[in-house]
Amino acid sequence: MSLRHAALGLLALRGEASGYDLLGIFNESLEHVWPATQSQLYTELGKLTDAELVEVVAEGGRGRKAYAVTDAGRKEFEHWLLEEPPTVNRRNDLLLRVFFLGLVPTERGQEFLRERAVAAADMHERLRELERSLATEEGPLAVHGRLALEWGLRYSRMQEEWATWAAEQLAEEESAGQRIAEVAVEQ
Amino acid sequence: MSLRHAALGLLALRGEASGYDLLGIFNESLEHVWPATQSQLYTELGKLTDAELVEVVAEGGRGRKAYAVTDAGRKEFEHWLLEEPPTVNRRNDLLLRVFFLGLVPTERGQEFLRERAVAAADMHERLRELERSLATEEGPLAVHGRLALEWGLRYSRMQEEWATWAAEQLAEEESAGQRIAEVAVEQ
DNA sequence: AAAGACATGTAACCGGTTACATGATTCG
DNA sequence: CGAATCATGTAACCGGTTACATGTCTTT
Numbered sequence: 001m002s003l004r005h006a007a008l009g010l011l012a013l014r015g016e017a018s019g020y021d022l023l024g025i026f027n028e029s030l031e032h033v034w035p036a037t038q039s040q041l042y043t044e045l046g047k048l049t050d051a052e053l054v055e056v057v058a059e060g061g062r063g064r065k066a067y068a069v070t071d072a073g074r075k076e077f078e079h080w081l082l083e084e085p086p087t088v089n090r091r092n093d094l095l096l097r098v099f100f101l102g103l104v105p106t107e108r109g110q111e112f113l114r115e116r117a118v119a120a121a122d123m124h125e126r127l128r129e130l131e132r133s134l135a136t137e138e139g140p141l142a143v144h145g146r147l148a149l150e151w152g153l154r155y156s157r158m159q160e161e162w163a164t165w166a167a168e169q170l171a172e173e174e175s176a177g178q179r180i181a182e183v184a185v186e187q
Numbered sequence: 188m189s190l191r192h193a194a195l196g197l198l199a200l201r202g203e204a205s206g207y208d209l210l211g212i213f214n215e216s217l218e219h220v221w222p223a224t225q226s227q228l229y230t231e232l233g234k235l236t237d238a239e240l241v242e243v244v245a246e247g248g249r250g251r252k253a254y255a256v257t258d259a260g261r262k263e264f265e266h267w268l269l270e271e272p273p274t275v276n277r278r279n280d281l282l283l284r285v286f287f288l289g290l291v292p293t294e295r296g297q298e299f300l301r302e303r304a305v306a307a308a309d310m311h312e313r314l315r316e317l318e319r320s321l322a323t324e325e326g327p328l329a330v331h332g333r334l335a336l337e338w339g340l341r342y343s344r345m346q347e348e349w350a351t352w353a354a355e356q357l358a359e360e361e362s363a364g365q366r367i368a369e370v371a372v373e374q
Numbered sequence: 375a376a377a378g379a380c381a382t383g384t385a386a387c388c389g390g391t392t393a394c395a396t397g398a399t400t401c402g
Numbered sequence: 403c404g405a406a407t408c409a410t411g412t413a414a415c416c417g418g419t420t421a422c423a424t425g426t427c428t429t430t
Contacts, residue, residue, distance in 0.1 A: 001389075002280055009287040020409050033282045040390060042410060062398045062409050081287055082299055085306075086280040093189055093273040095220045095335045100196040100268055102331050112269055119272075143360055144289050147353045148282045158345045166334045173330055188417075207381050227418060229383060249381050249426045 003044055006034050008053060008069055008077040016057055016068040019045050033148060048073070098166070106174045110167045117163035124156035190231055193221050195240060195256055195264040203244055203255040206232050220335060235260070285353070293361045297354045304350035311343035 010022050017025075019042050026036040045067060048054040053073035058066040069077065094116065101109040131149055134142065197209050204212075206229050213223040232254060235241040240260035245253040256264065281303065288296040318336055321329065 002278070002283060003389080006283055009283075009290065012290055013287070018409075023409095030283070030286065032277060033279050033286060035277055037391060038410085039392080039412080043412090046411090060409095063411095064409060077287075078291065081284055082291065082295055086284060086303070089276050089279070090219060090222055091189075091276070092220050093276070095338060096189060096193055096196075096217070097268055097273060098331055098334050098338075099217065099220060100200070100264075100331075101334075103196065103199055104265065104269065108269060116273070143356075144285055144287075147285050147288075147356060150353070151282060151285075151349050154345050154349050155342075158341050162338050162341050166337070169330075169334060190417080205381075210381095224419060225382085226384080226420080229381095231417095233383090247381095250383095251381060251426095 002034060002080075003036055003040060004048065004053075005077055005080045006030065006036070007041065007044055007048065008073050009081070011054060011067055011069045012074060012077055016066045018060075018064050018066050020064070029145070032152070101170075106170050110170050113163045113167035113170065117160050117167070120156045120160035120163060124153060124160065127152045127156060189221060189267075190223055190227060191235065191240075192264055192267045193217065193223070194228065194231055194235065195260050196268070198241060198254055198256045199261060199264055203253045205247075205251050205253050207251070216332070219339070288357075293357050297357050300350045300354035300357065304347050304354070307343045307347035307350060311340060311347065314339045314343060 006026075007022060010025055011017060014021070014025075019038075022045075023036070023038055023041055026034070026041065030036075045054065049056065049067075052070055053076055054067045054069050056065045057068045060066065097112070101112065127149060131146075131153070134146065134149070193213070194209060197212055198204060201208070201212075206225075209232075210223070210225055210228055213221070213228065217223070232241065236243065236254075239257055240263055241254045241256050243252045244255045247253065284299070288299065314336060318333075318340070321333065321336070
């Protein structure tokens with residue numbers, strides 16, 4: 001249930017914002033960390049209002065409603081941020097496929113892993129570019145954004161190295177299997 | 188929609204199995220990669236049967252049904268495995284919190300990051316133990332399991348190093364901020 | 375006879391996605 | 403005037419979780 005806390009956090013950062021404003025932040029700053037759809041966000045703001053964790057502090061043209069966190073909301077947010085242990089993402093599509101790689105010829109498996117290495121390298125490069133474009137920006141928000149960016153850089157690098165290593169492992173495994181087969185034939 | 192493909196893959200590996208058998212595998216081998224509940228698995232086997240990707244090949248006592256993949260199922264599975272690009276998990280609870288770390292005192296932020304480092308180190312150690320217990324096992328399945336395990340080892344190591352680094356960054360940022368404040372006071 | 379493993383199924387709910395629906399204001 | 407942007411809301415659907423419900427076979 002983190003969209004709720006993401007919304008609370010953004011309102012805490014901004015002081016006050018409309019659903020539309022928050023949606024912009026989700027699509028820009030939080031796109032790679034916690035995406036949200038318009039539908040979901042408006043629904044959640046309704047629920048947050050009902051739970052009195054946020055309140056409408058102003059209404060403007062075009063039906064605009066500006067929200068702000070209440071004291072209860074800020075408390076709930078800080079509890080989530082520091083007290084609740086982050087939930088680890090247990091499902092991993094990549095590793096699930098790796099688990100089944102024995103069902104296809106070794107060559108196809110290696111190909112798959114090498115493709116993953118390339119994809120990870122691409123991602124790394126895209127993040128490097130983002131880093132360069134962010135280098136000039138200042139402000140306290142930028143500091144924490146950079147921590148997240150560095151995580152992405154390290155993650156993509158790890159993934160690339162692992163995939164390359166894993167492809168080599170498959171090659172070794174196959175040649176070891178062949179040697180055993182050859183010895184068996186010789187005897 | 189990967190539970191579907193996980194089930195197909197397990198049936199392809201096993202040749203034939205019941206829902207109950209598959210559930211055991213999900214709870215043991217796939218627990219950290221793609222967990223599944225009993226409810227979900229039985230429902231999915233029903234859908235797979237309707238779609239003619241699997242079929243009931245035997246019925247035994249206690250209402251047991253043994254399933255096997257059909258040709259169409261095997262084709263669908265291999266297409267998923269090698270052709271469909273793995274979907275990247277976009278939501279990251281940890282990074283979402285990092286994004287908001289500016290809302291609490293630097294000390295609390297550092298504390299949070301150091302806790303993450305410890306949690307990652309713990310996970311690393313648990314995987315090391317798993318590795319030792321697996322060292323004696325043989326078989327083609329073990330090879331790919333080891334690739335996944337190595338991913339986990341590298342991931343937890345990366346996370347630990349990153350969290351430690353990030354906590355240091357916050358410390359530096361704060362002392363830099365203080366120096367600026369001190370200079371401002373002196374002038 | 376009781377306990378535990380084997381075995382399957384359904385219903386309610388929840389978070390999230392896609393698509394549908396509507397309207398106001400601003401800018402060129 | 404028309405297009406783009408601002409702005410909010412609802413309904414249907416989907417994958418996944420929790421809980422409920424039922425019954426059989428084996429082992430002690």
